[in-house]
Amino acid sequence: MSQETKLSDAWMQRSLRSVWHPCTQMQHHEAIPLIPVSHGKGLWLYDHQGRRYLDAISSWWVNLFGHANPRINAALKDQLDRLEHAMLAGFTHEPVVELSEKLSALTQGELGHCFYASDGASAVEIALKMSFHAWRNAGQTHKQEFVCLKGSYHGETLGALGVTDVAIFKDAYGPLLQHSHVVMSPDARQAAPGQTAQDVARLAAQSLEDLICAREGKVAAFIVEPLVQCASGMAMYDPLYLQLAREICDRHQVHLIADEIAVGCGRTGSFFACEQAGIWPDFLCLSKGISGGYLPLSLVMTRSRIFEAFYDTDVRRGFLHSHSYTGNPLACRAALATLQIFDEDEVLLRNRVRASVLAAALAPLKEDDRVTQVRQRGMVWACDVKVDGHAASTFARRFFNVALQHELLVRPIGTTVYLMPPYILDDADTAFLGRQLQSVMQEVLAQ
Numbered sequence: 001m002s003q004e005t006k007l008s009d010a011w012m013q014r015s016l017r018s019v020w021h022p023c024t025q026m027q028h029h030e031a032i033p034l035i036p037v038s039h040g041k042g043l044w045l046y047d048h049q050g051r052r053y054l055d056a057i058s059s060w061w062v063n064l065f066g067h068a069n070p071r072i073n074a075a076l077k078d079q080l081d082r083l084e085h086a087m088l089a090g091f092t093h094e095p096v097v098e099l100s101e102k103l104s105a106l107t108q109g110e111l112g113h114c115f116y117a118s119d120g121a122s123a124v125e126i127a128l129k130m131s132f133h134a135w136r137n138a139g140q141t142h143k144q145e146f147v148c149l150k151g152s153y154h155g156e157t158l159g160a161l162g163v164t165d166v167a168i169f170k171d172a173y174g175p176l177l178q179h180s181h182v183v184m185s186p187d188a189r190q191a192a193p194g195q196t197a198q199d200v201a202r203l204a205a206q207s208l209e210d211l212i213c214a215r216e217g218k219v220a221a222f223i224v225e226p227l228v229q230c231a232s233g234m235a236m237y238d239p240l241y242l243q244l245a246r247e248i249c250d251r252h253q254v255h256l257i258a259d260e261i262a263v264g265c266g267r268t269g270s271f272f273a274c275e276q277a278g279i280w281p282d283f284l285c286l287s288k289g290i291s292g293g294y295l296p297l298s299l300v301m302t303r304s305r306i307f308e309a310f311y312d313t314d315v316r317r318g319f320l321h322s323h324s325y326t327g328n329p330l331a332c333r334a335a336l337a338t339l340q341i342f343d344e345d346e347v348l349l350r351n352r353v354r355a356s357v358l359a360a361a362l363a364p365l366k367e368d369d370r371v372t373q374v375r376q377r378g379m380v381w382a383c384d385v386k387v388d389g390h391a392a393s394t395f396a397r398r399f400f401n402v403a404l405q406h407e408l409l410v411r412p413i414g415t416t417v418y419l420m421p422p423y424i425l426d427d428a429d430t431a432f433l434g435r436q437l438q439s440v441m442q443e444v445l446a447q
């Protein structure tokens, strides 16, 4: 065993003894090695043995501009010597003010108030609490129910699981949850022959309106992931659905919560996914990519109308939610550096080209008729792979392992293979990614 292999093995063993890894059946690591990462640079993660892995899923969808990005690093080093953290009640600081103003400007001031937390699930819970409390302050105390889509994923704390519809994350905790109403997803893959994605969107919107009517004024908010339902398998749908949902929410006095934790920050082609439907929600949740993948940061943006519902001399009418690291200056500074890269590099414009180069590089995958439903929205690419029974239940793990042998970090969801790469892929990287993914697919399908 080489010195490097021994070192790597030692880190793996120590990790498996002391670290409880997320989203993992720990027993599987008896057969599957854990990869101790030594460092990252750009698209690549390197292990202790000098092997490299192209981070094709942006390390769980958070990294936008590569690992060890020089501009974000420089901003953080500067911030570190000024202010690492100060409480945000009674105090404020430049990074949080600038970030709130910049984000508000990106919505043309429609969502002009930002409330901060650290993780996505907390942002979702904040939006749910704010919605309920805003109605309560308005005397509408009967509005206590929430609606989500079939296959929705909004995080895994108890409140967020209540509006999540992914059995593997939810079933074990059923008795602990405040359940919500689940309505038809607009997932375009449901289109019958002769039906369009817009037809599916209309049907799904009808299902939403029927449910809201049936609950007679009891629904506080409808929560939705705009354009792509990511964690349930990159289900993509027509923007028409969001327009119809906005109209329905307005008609029945229901808040619209857009969970842009995964689809925001340019992932689907526009900075906010909602822009492609020409609508604004009442609450917009951001996290993941907003700090460039550097630090935990999440936030909820909302309208003046909601903010004003809490504005009063009575402390109890205020939004008293508190979180120790609210508006952490380092995380906000990473976010500001991230937004600056969007401007300086005209990222949204250049991603259009990147996305089409990616589509072309992956087109040959379609030649195998077990690869179906190839779809893409901006910098999200996905396909479904037809495998049955036991092969289907082990597909994701097998694919992940074979991909590692081909220098790729790709982690399918069930039998959906997807890519969500950082926005720094150049043509050569994309060609490499396309070639490697084809080899991985062939090898896995031949097993």
Ligand SMILES: *Cc1c(COP(=O)(O)O)cnc(C)c1O
Binding pocket: 118, 119, 120, 121, 122, 124, 153, 154, 155, 156, 225, 230, 231, 259, 260, 261, 262, 263, 287, 288
């Ligand atoms: C990841 C994700 C969340 C939860 O974010 P965490 O930071 O993991 O809590 C919520 N909603 C969506 C759409 C997500 O993709």
